[in-house]
Amino acid sequence: ITMFFKPNTIESSTVRNILLSPSTNQVMVQFKNNAKTYLYENVAYDAIVDVFLSEGEQSFGKFVNAYCKGNLTTVVG
Numbered sequence: 001i002t003m004f005f006k007p008n009t010i011e012s013s014t015v016r017n018i019l020l021s022p023s024t025n026q027v028m029v030q031f032k033n034n035a036k037t038y039l040y041e042n043v044a045y046d047a048i049v050d051v052f053l054s055e056g057e058q059s060f061g062k063f064v065n066a067y068c069k070g071n072l073t074t075v076v077g
Contacts, residue, residue, distance in 0.1 A: 004028060007051060007060075014061040022048045027068050028076065039076045040068035 004019035004026075017037075019028040027040045027048065047067040051060075 002026065005052070010060060012060040015064065018060055018064075020048045020051060027064070029064055029068065037076050038068075039074045040064075041072040041074075043067050043071055 002021050002024050004021045006017075006019050010016075010018060012032075014031055014033070015029060016032045017028075017030040021027070022045055025041065025043050025045055025048070027043045028037055029040065030037045044067055047063065051063060
């Protein structure tokens with residue numbers, strides 16, 4: 001069972017929803033411009049933890065571009 005965690009607040013112009021799993025290095029993202037949900041694998045553990053530590057200061061769009069894009073992606077919904 002993979003446990004995903006959701007940040008308390010998501011204020012982003014591009015990201016509708018984001019779920020993070022530091023234990024499996026996975027990030028699930030739904031963008032505002034479509035209804036698909038993308039699962040990114042092999043995302044750096046430190047980057048995922050930083051999202052929680054800097055919550056409120058983190059740009060989710062920049063996080064996805066810097067640490068998720070380019071990794072293995074699966075469309076899950």
